[in-house]
Amino acid sequence: MGNTKVLIAVKTYPTFSTKYDEIVCTAGFKEDGSWIRIYPIPFRQLDYNKQYKKYDWIELDLIKNKSDFRPESFRPRSIDTEIKIINHIGTNDNWSIRKNIVFKKVYTNLSLLITEAKDRNITTSLATFRPTEIIDFVYKEVSRDWDESKLISLRQCKLFEERNGKIDIVRKIPYKFSFIFKDDEGKESKLMIEDWETGQLFWKCYDKHNNETKACEDVRSKYLNDLASTKDLHFFLGTTKLNHFRAPNPFIIIGAFYPKIEKQFKLF
Numbered sequence: 054m055g056n057t058k059v060l061i062a063v064k065t066y067p068t069f070s071t072k073y074d075e076i077v078c079t080a081g082f083k084e085d086g087s088w089i090r091i092y093p094i095p096f097r098q099l100d101y102n103k104q105y106k107k108y109d110w111i112e113l114d115l116i117k118n119k120s121d122f123r124p125e126s127f128r129p130r131s132i133d134t135e136i137k138i139i140n141h142i143g144t145n146d147n148w149s150i151r152k153n154i155v156f157k158k159v160y161t162n163l164s165l166l167i168t169e170a171k172d173r174n175i176t177t178s179l180a181t182f183r184p185t186e187i188i189d190f191v192y193k194e195v196s197r198d199w200d201e202s203k204l205i206s207l208r209q210c211k212l213f214e215e216r217n218g219k220i221d222i223v224r225k226i227p228y229k230f231s232f233i234f235k236d237d238e239g240k241e242s243k244l245m246i247e248d249w250e251t252g253q254l255f256w257k258c259y260d261k262h263n264n265e266t267k268a269c270e271d272v273r274s275k276y277l278n279d280l281a282s283t284k285d286l287h288f289f290l291g292t293t294k295l296n297h298f299r300a301p302n303p304f305i306i307i308g309a310f311y312p313k314i315e316k317q318f319k320l321f
Contacts (some may be wrong), residue, residue, distance in 0.1 A: 054115045054128060058084050059091065060142065060154060061109050063289050063308040066252035067096070067223045077249070080125075080291060080307065086157035086177035090126045090291070091115065103136045107250075107308075108151060110139040121294055123178040148312035153311055159183050159287065161237040167302055170292055174234055178292040178303075181310065184234035187281035188241065192269045197227040226252050228269055232276070232288070232306060244290070246306040251276075276309075284311035 063080035077096040083089050091113075096104065105111050113136045118128040129136075141149050160166045160182045169177040199222070231245045254275060258268035280286050289308035296303045 054117070056112055057089070057115045058110055058112050058139065059089055061105050061107050061111060062155065062310070063291070064096070064107060064249040065247045065307050066226065066249050075095075077143045078291070078307065080289070082154050084246050085317065087248060088125045088152055089115075090118075090121075090123065092118070092126070092128060094129065099136070103138070105136065105138050106141065106144045112137040112139055116267060122176065123292065123294065123297065124176055125179050125187055126294075134241040138265045144312075147315065151310075152312060155287070160290075161185065163236040163242055163302070163304075164238065166290070166304070170297065170303055176297075178297060179292065180304075182288045182290050184232070184286065184288065185239075185275070186235040187232065187286065188235065190230070190273050190277040191233065191243075192228045192230050192273065194227060195229045197225060197296055199225050226255055227265070230255075230269075230272060230276075242302065244288075244304060244306050245303075246309070248306065248308045250309070280309065280311045283314065286311050291316070 059081045060083075061079060061081040063078070067077050072091055077092075077094055079091045079094055079096070081091075083091060099159040114130040114132050114134050115127040118126040144151070158181065160180050163182070164178065166182065167178055169175045230251055231243050233241065233243045235241050251272065255268055255272050258271040259265060262268055262271070287310040288306045289310060290304040291307040292303040293305065
């Protein structure tokens with residue numbers, strides 16, 4: 054593919070793998086409005102001036118990720134590939150520039166999207182989705198510790214410099230957050246959200262209260278009482294490579310898009 058411009062729309066919360074160490078799944082839109090997934094990128098190990106934000110246009114040299122059958126998946130040509138941040142797209146005029154790209158193709162029927170994912174001639178694995186109704190936002194306690202075997206691998210990885218004698222490892226979120234919603238056929242679904250912003254919000258609320266339950270309730274209130282109630286909420290959905298053909302519904306929520314609800318149509 055070569056040098057490619059990408060509008061970053063998704064950064065998932067960091068996780069670990071024995072193959073790639075700490076990774077962040079990055080996804081966004083090419084200039085033609087089509088989706089693209091970029092990994093692996095050791096995001097937190099990038100120089101500060103290379104740590105792109107959501108809705109930054111970036112440019113980098115990409116090649117197809119041959120270890121991933123999903124057509125949207127690419128990777129940097131090498132670990133030394135330069136990432137150039139071109140500019141940032143703001144929220145002026147109720148996110149109008151962002152919407153021009155994000156809304157080029159929007160799904161409202163989850164069954165249709167899953168069918169396209171399972172169709173090996175299409176294999177859709179990234180999509181913008183608009184829920185018809187938000188029913189709830191829930192959380193559930195999960196494991197508090199990273200997998201020990203992966204931590205051992207990290208300790209042996211030269212990418213991670215020790216700080217004060219300790220490896221700088223991102224805090225694991227001890228809760229799973231999920232939306233419960235309906236699509237345009239009234240089909241009810243429950244999907245986990247793994248957006249970087251969700252994780253950051255949890256830790257911000259936890260540091261404020263020093264109480265996990267209060268932190269989770271603050272996250273729930275933000276998504277349910279703010280974004281789902283006062284914004285034109287859309288999901289960015291993505292599949293995992295492992296479950297793409299295996300799970301009945303292989304999608305998770307990897308990001309949220311939430312401009313204000315338009316009060317009236319623009320005439321000009």
